[in-house]
Amino acid sequence: MARRREHGKRVLWEVALLAACRASDGVGVDLPGGGNGIGFDDLRYSPTLRRVLVPAAGTGRLDLVDPDSLAVTSVAGFSTTSDYSGGHGDGATSVDEGAGLLFVTDRTTGTLHAVDPAARAIVASTALEAGPDYVRYVAATGELWIAEPGAARIEVVGFAAGPPVMLTPRGVIDVANGPESLVIDASHGRAYAHRWQRSTVVLDVRTRAVVAEWPNGCASSRGLAIDEARQHFFVACSEGTIAVLDAAHDGAVLSTIARGAGFDVIGYNPALHHLYAAGTACGCLVVMGVSRGGALSLLGRFDVDTSAHCATADDRGHAWVCDPAHGKVWRIDDPYPVSE
Amino acid sequence: MRAVLAILVGSIVALGARPAGAQDRVELDASLGYALPLGSIERGSRLGDTTYGGIPIDLRAALRVAPRVGLLASVAYAPAIPKLCASVDDCMASFGRDVAIAVGVRFSLPPFWRIAARVDLGVGYAWYASTLSDNGTSSTRSASGPTFLDVRLSAPITLGRHFALGPFLGARIGSFLAGRVETPLRTIEGLDGIEVHAWLRVGVDAAFTF
Numbered sequence: 001m002a003r004r005r006e007h008g009k010r011v012l013w014e015v016a017l018l019a020a021c022r023a024s025d026g027v028g029v030d031l032p033g034g035g036n037g038i039g040f041d042d043l044r045y046s047p048t049l050r051r052v053l054v055p056a057a058g059t060g061r062l063d064l065v066d067p068d069s070l071a072v073t074s075v076a077g078f079s080t081t082s083d084y085s086g087g088h089g090d091g092a093t094s095v096d097e098g099a100g101l102l103f104v105t106d107r108t109t110g111t112l113h114a115v116d117p118a119a120r121a122i123v124a125s126t127a128l129e130a131g132p133d134y135v136r137y138v139a140a141t142g143e144l145w146i147a148e149p150g151a152a153r154i155e156v157v158g159f160a161a162g163p164p165v166m167l168t169p170r171g172v173i174d175v176a177n178g179p180e181s182l183v184i185d186a187s188h189g190r191a192y193a194h195r196w197q198r199s200t201v202v203l204d205v206r207t208r209a210v211v212a213e214w215p216n217g218c219a220s221s222r223g224l225a226i227d228e229a230r231q232h233f234f235v236a237c238s239e240g241t242i243a244v245l246d247a248a249h250d251g252a253v254l255s256t257i258a259r260g261a262g263f264d265v266i267g268y269n270p271a272l273h274h275l276y277a278a279g280t281a282c283g284c285l286v287v288m289g290v291s292r293g294g295a296l297s298l299l300g301r302f303d304v305d306t307s308a309h310c311a312t313a314d315d316r317g318h319a320w321v322c323d324p325a326h327g328k329v330w331r332i333d334d335p336y337p338v339s340e
Numbered sequence: 341m342r343a344v345l346a347i348l349v350g351s352i353v354a355l356g357a358r359p360a361g362a363q364d365r366v367e368l369d370a371s372l373g374y375a376l377p378l379g380s381i382e383r384g385s386r387l388g389d390t391t392y393g394g395i396p397i398d399l400r401a402a403l404r405v406a407p408r409v410g411l412l413a414s415v416a417y418a419p420a421i422p423k424l425c426a427s428v429d430d431c432m433a434s435f436g437r438d439v440a441i442a443v444g445v446r447f448s449l450p451p452f453w454r455i456a457a458r459v460d461l462g463v464g465y466a467w468y469a470s471t472l473s474d475n476g477t478s479s480t481r482s483a484s485g486p487t488f489l490d491v492r493l494s495a496p497i498t499l500g501r502h503f504a505l506g507p508f509l510g511a512r513i514g515s516f517l518a519g520r521v522e523t524p525l526r527t528i529e530g531l532d533g534i535e536v537h538a539w540l541r542v543g544v545d546a547a548f549t550f
Contacts, residue, residue: 197477198524217525219472219479220424238424239472239479240389241523256528258481258521259384261472262424281423282389298384298532 024323025285025302026332029070033059034327037084042094042134043265043312043322043329046102049117052312052320054329055092055104058084062092062104062115065329067314075120079108086307088324096144098137099161103144105132112146112157114165126167129155134182138205140189143170145205147182147193154179154193156208173208175201181224181265185247192233194221200235200251214251217243223266225275232294236263236277242286244294254294259301260286265310267319273339276319278304278311285311285321285332289339299336364502364549367410367446369400369494371508373543375418375438380535381468381483381516387537390470390481394418394438396541400460402446410446412460414490415439418539424472433473438539440466440512442490454498455506462490466514479523483516483531496547504547513538 031038031054039057046053051064051073058081061074078092092113094105101123102115110131114124130151137159138145144157144167154173160166179193184205191203197219202212216235223236231248240261244254262281268274275288275296283306287299307325314320319332375394377387396418402410420436444462451457469482492510499505519531 197474215525217479217523219477219524220474237479237523238474240385240481241479241521243523243525253525256521256523256526258528259389261389279389282386284386284389286384301384 024304024330026304026321026330027070028323028326028328028330029065029072031056031059031063031072031327031329032061032074036327037325038327039084039086039088039090039093040310040322040324041088041265043267043310043320044095044097045312045314045320046097047315048097052314052329053095053097053102054322055095057081057088057093058090059327060091062095062102064117067316067318067331070331073120075102075115075117075122077122078104078106078113081108084324084327086324094132094134096135096137098139099142099159101165103135103137105135105146107131112144112167114159114167124165124167126157126169128157129169129172133179136182136184136191138184138191139186140205145182145184145191147179149179152176152178154182154191171208173203175210180221183224183226185226185228187228188231188247190247192224192226194218194224194235196221200224200233200245202251212250214245216245217241217253217256222264223277225266225268227268227270227273227290229270230292230294232290234266234268234275234290236266238263240279240282242266242275242277242288242296244290244296246294255296257288257296257298259288259298260284262309265312267312269313269315269317269334271315271338272317272334272336274299274313274334274336276311276313276321278308278321280306280309283308285319287319287334287336289336291339297339299339302332304330365404366550367400367402367404368548368550369398369402369545371398371400371494371543371545372396373508373541375539375541377537377539379537381481381537382519382531382535383533385532387468390423390472391420391436392423394420394539396438396539396543408448410448412442412444412446412462414442414460414462414464416441420468420470422470422472426474430473430475433478434471436468436470438466438468440464440487440490442487444490455495456498456504457493457495460490460492460494460510463487464490466512468516477524479521481519481521483519485514485516485518487512487514489513492541494545494547496545502549504549506545508541508543508545510541511538512541
């Protein structure tokens with residue numbers, strides 16, 4: 001009976017919440033020039049710089065956020081737009097770290113930039129053959145792989161540390177009905193990218209060949225993450241389904257869970273074994289624990305803005321969530337213990 | 341549940357007087373409205389995660405057994421408006437559904453002007469499903485369980501000897517006991533905990549009496 005009363009109270013609280021302004025959980029970080037909103041897409045964390053990397057789209061900046069002090073430093077020089085009207089089609093939208101540099105794609109100009117984070121300056125650039133989505137550094141080959149879903153391919157750009165830093169186009173890899181998202185498993189020399197529905201392709205980073213295709217359980221494939229040590233491969237579907245695939249056993253499905261909806265870019269903390277998925281449809285950040293055997297369990301759920309579709313994790317016990325509508329990122333403290 | 345039954349029985353006794361001019365024994369209602377989703381399907385999964393709400397189409401039949409009291413049976417179907425879809429075809433294929441049946445009691449309130457307001461109370465069972473379809477590939481989450489309370493206040497305005505039309509306001513509160521997730525790869529059964537959900541409903545009711 002007490003439990004039933006508790007349920008009743010919860011429904012009443014929801015009614016009250018509907019009447020009030022919806023508030024996000026966590027601590028918000030205002031980004032420079034973000035007052036009218038920012039068309040975020042990718043969100044990353046650099047353990048070496050100890051900064052959250054935020055390509056801030058139409059503001060023309062790559063923002064670096066200190067996860068403790070929340071101080072923001074910026075690298076300027078990317079494309080700017082005067083207003084934000086939703087989506088993520090302008091300016092800097094993806095970033096990755098490698099060889100002491102940051103690599104940033106600019107959707108407006110279709111350009112890949114190399115950034116020196118110490119000098120906070122762009123040190124090299126090259127034009128891409130199609131509109132870029134995600135950029136990832138492949139240490140094994142010294143290349144940048146850039147997903148170009150509009151052309152259904154991954155473009156490969158060679159990198160030379162120099163000086164001067166050089167970025168040189170090296171070819172393309174066709175991925176029909178994709179590629180959506182892109183993640184590199186540096187330990188095993190593999191790259192993963194989704195097809196838009198149903199499956200994920202596995203590529204050998206040295207031969208660039210598709211070596212496997214794994215059913216991923218998505219009607220609408222979106223985010224990817226990997227636990228390289230455990231060989232757990234995480235798939236997020238827009239419909240709110242998350243699956244763990246066994247990368248060591250031909251992508252066998254280890255578990256599936258459905259919570260929230262509208263997921264896109266997901267984050268993973270390999271020390272806590274926690275997965276973070278932010279959804280536009282649910283206006284939520286779902287935190288899941290992953291057991292050693294790959295079983296997913298819901299740890300908790302936080303309210304975030306309904307424009308939030310990207311999340312990442314730092315190594316300080318925080319999840320980070322983008323808030324395009326308000327031009328912010330949110331730091332959410334993860335209160336849950338390590339998942340074993 | 342006992343409290344609801346006690347209220348129903350007590351009200352039947354208390355409302356024993358037949359209203360003047362009320363001769364018809366059978367009332368048939370058809371209504372259309374909007375239903376706002378509240379509460380949770382299971383732990384961490386809210387009813388409103390995948391839908392903006394439902395468009396309930398209700399059919400109700402009441403048989404008057406006392407001057408102000410009738411026995412009620414209802415069936416409702418509501419397409420659930422999807423939050424996630426990219427094209428017209430995908431959106432049409434992504435409509436969810438809420439199906440509910442209920443039995444209960446109708447209390448006719450004393451008439452005021454041409455308004456013959458009534459309160460419906462019932463219990464029942466409901467089935468809910470939400471779908472996302474992307475370019476022909478679909479994933480569906482479904483759940484079913486009892487309705488603890490289906491309450492509706494309607495205020496139809498008499499427009500003819502056998503016809504009345506007016507607004508209604510209602511709520512259906514229940515829990516899901518069974519759930520299923522069907523992905524393109526596998527089907528998962530079960531729910532994580534028992535939660536409470538509700539649909540708050542508002543709309544227009546057309547009532548026919550015989």
